Amino acid sequence: MRDVAVIGIGCTKFGEHWNRSFRDLFVEAGSLALEDAKMSGEKIDAMYVGNMSAGRFVEQEHIGALIADYAGMASRHIPSTRVEAACASGGLAFRQAVIAVASGMEDIVVAAGVEKMTDVAPGASTDALTGAADREWEGFVGATFPGLYAMIAQDYMHKYGMTREQLAHVAVKNHYNGARNPIAQFPSEITLDTVLKSTMVADPLRLFDCSPITDGAAAVIVAPLERAKEFTDTPIKVLATAQASDSIALHDRRDISTLDASVAAGQRAFKMAKLTQKDINMVEVHDCFSIAEICAIEDLGFCKKGTAGKFTADGETALGGKIPVNTSGGLKSCGHPVGATGIKQVCEIVQQLRGEAGKRQVDNAKVGMTHNVGGTGATVAVHILGRV
Amino acid sequence: MTVARFWRKIPQRYNLIGTKCTTCGRHFFPPRTFCPDCRRNGKIVDHKFAGLGTVVTYTVIMTEPDQFASPGPYVLAIIKLDEGPQMTSQVICDPKEAKIGMRVKSVFRKIATDGESGIIHYGTKFVPVE
Numbered sequence A: 001m002r003d004v005a006v007i008g009i010g011c012t013k014f015g016e017h018w019n020r021s022f023r024d025l026f027v028e029a030g031s032l033a034l035e036d037a038k039m040s041g042e043k044i045d046a047m048y049v050g051n052m053s054a055g056r057f058v059e060q061e062h063i064g065a066l067i068a069d070y071a072g073m074a075s076r077h078i079p080s081t082r083v084e085a086a087c088a089s090g091g092l093a094f095r096q097a098v099i100a101v102a103s104g105m106e107d108i109v110v111a112a113g114v115e116k117m118t119d120v121a122p123g124a125s126t127d128a129l130t131g132a133a134d135r136e137w138e139g140f141v142g143a144t145f146p147g148l149y150a151m152i153a154q155d156y157m158h159k160y161g162m163t164r165e166q167l168a169h170v171a172v173k174n175h176y177n178g179a180r181n182p183i184a185q186f187p188s189e190i191t192l193d194t195v196l197k198s199t200m201v202a203d204p205l206r207l208f209d210c211s212p213i214t215d216g217a218a219a220v221i222v223a224p225l226e227r228a229k230e231f232t233d234t235p236i237k238v239l240a241t242a243q244a245s246d247s248i249a250l251h252d253r254r255d256i257s258t259l260d261a262s263v264a265a266g267q268r269a270f271k272m273a274k275l276t277q278k279d280i281n282m283v284e285v286h287d288c289f290s291i292a293e294i295c296a297i298e299d300l301g302f303c304k305k306g307t308a309g310k311f312t313a314d315g316e317t318a319l320g321g322k323i324p325v326n327t328s329g330g331l332k333s334c335g336h337p338v339g340a341t342g343i344k345q346v347c348e349i350v351q352q353l354r355g356e357a358g359k360r361q362v363d364n365a366k367v368g369m370t371h372n373v374g375g376t377g378a379t380v381a382v383h384i385l386g387r388v
Numbered sequence B: 001m002t003v004a005r006f007w008r009k010i011p012q013r014y015n016l017i018g019t020k021c022t023t024c025g026r027h028f029f030p031p032r033t034f035c036p037d038c039r040r041n042g043k044i045v046d047h048k049f050a051g052l053g054t055v056v057t058y059t060v061i062m063t064e065p066d067q068f069a070s071p072g073p074y075v076l077a078i079i080k081l082d083e084g085p086q087m088t089s090q091v092i093c094d095p096k097e098a099k100i101g102m103r104v105k106s107v108f109r110k111i112a113t114d115g116e117s118g119i120i121h122y123g124t125k126f127v128p129v130e
């Protein structure tokens, strides 16, 4: 296998883009990535696009071809493939691009992610997202996404005694980081009170425990490491790519508040990179709900099971802490256009490793990790990236 | 959910009929036609569940998708059936009374309506037992 590097990144602002369409968004992200790699589109050999549910959100399928077309590739007939794994679609698109280059099949490959979620009414978006869980045996009986994660939170708090305040620290920390990220959807600092007094969505999760409904797109360009210097002075090497699956329904898991797929993907990634948790300078985890970040940092091995609440409240996951988590603001503050999230996580880590993260820069960042979850943990993608 | 899609699973949804693997004895609800433990050596038969179980975890849903029958907040839970498998369902009780470890039994209830004059779907919910 060949070594693979990220040579360009691009991301739209995340938020409600009522005046811009699905295709406007991914064209912008793609152009930004090409500009960043100082490259023209003629060099692109293939594309992989993460998208969860354009069929439900904008009534458009066949996204691979649509994106290649509007990115100006129709006359070059390059292969363009949509990748779907609910909220992990972006992470899987990135992994497919890395595999294509590592195998030697392709040289310059775009991995993109896009979702346009705000063109439908709130009830309809909630229902579309439920398709990431088991429609027949969870969705049909009244489960919603916030509801499923709320059941994880309830189980976790019952077993380990984490307090409601400790859980709220996740959101406060992520909003602090998001306030320092120009692309964030909700770039405002908040207090514990903001979280604890916000509307109850699914007990014990409140509005400020939830990632929002978001429009946005992100793109990265990968190439063989040996060619990376043609395009950039700061290539970022892909040290590991890992993916794991688990039961589609939460009720079939071995343990409700451990995502075994996160554990498996994390272990595989560390093994592939020949690194341990101590080598990671910052990690972007999938905080679709505050409890998901708590589980993630434990399942990836950054702290012991049952201790992430205190670890977070003590500031260990904040900028300047032991392991800064979600310097981008995470899904909570930066926003969560589901198919784009996994690619945005890679963009954030690349910015950190290049030293371009501005007010949220982690000092001397050498190695970073991304963790992208589909559904309640039925798919997980983990990547480790490092400075060359 | 379309009519065909719903009707296909009526015995399971109305009467808590799942399956059982006679090779290893493991019970499945929701039903499976392939045993993940025995794989092709498994032999799957229908099994009617007694309908008794324990709440493993729960939540109170405040913002629901449009089609659900329950007006206002409802209790959603993962229930471990006495025969072994776990399933997701609603528990009909005062949200304040819901707790982990609570014993429940199955009942037949309305689940959802497709639009204002659409089809009404029925299925299994649970109520507390003393």
Ligand SMILES: CC(C)(COP(=O)(O)OP(=O)(O)OC[C@H]1O[C@@H](n2cnc3c(N)ncnc32)[C@H](O)[C@@H]1OP(=O)(O)O)[C@@H](O)C(=O)NCCC(=O)NCCS
Binding pocket: A087, A122, A126, A129, A145, A146, A186, A201, A207, A208, A210, A211, A212, A213, A288, A332, A336, A338, A375, B063
């Ligand atoms: C939490 C949720 C139910 C809120 O939806 P809602 O009740 O329709 O909220 P609204 O869109 O009416 O927003 C109410 C207000 O809160 C703000 N807001 C919405 N979501 C927010 C969030 N997550 N954090 C902070 N503020 C938020 C809105 O901007 C709005 O502010 P305004 O009144 O000043 O305009 C919805 O965002 C949601 O379903 N999130 C989860 C998404 C999800 O499941 N993703 C997949 C996970 S894997």
Ligand SMILES: [Zn+2]
Binding pocket: B021, B022, B023, B024, B025, B026, B035, B036, B037, B038, B039, B042, B043
């Ligand atoms: Zn068996």
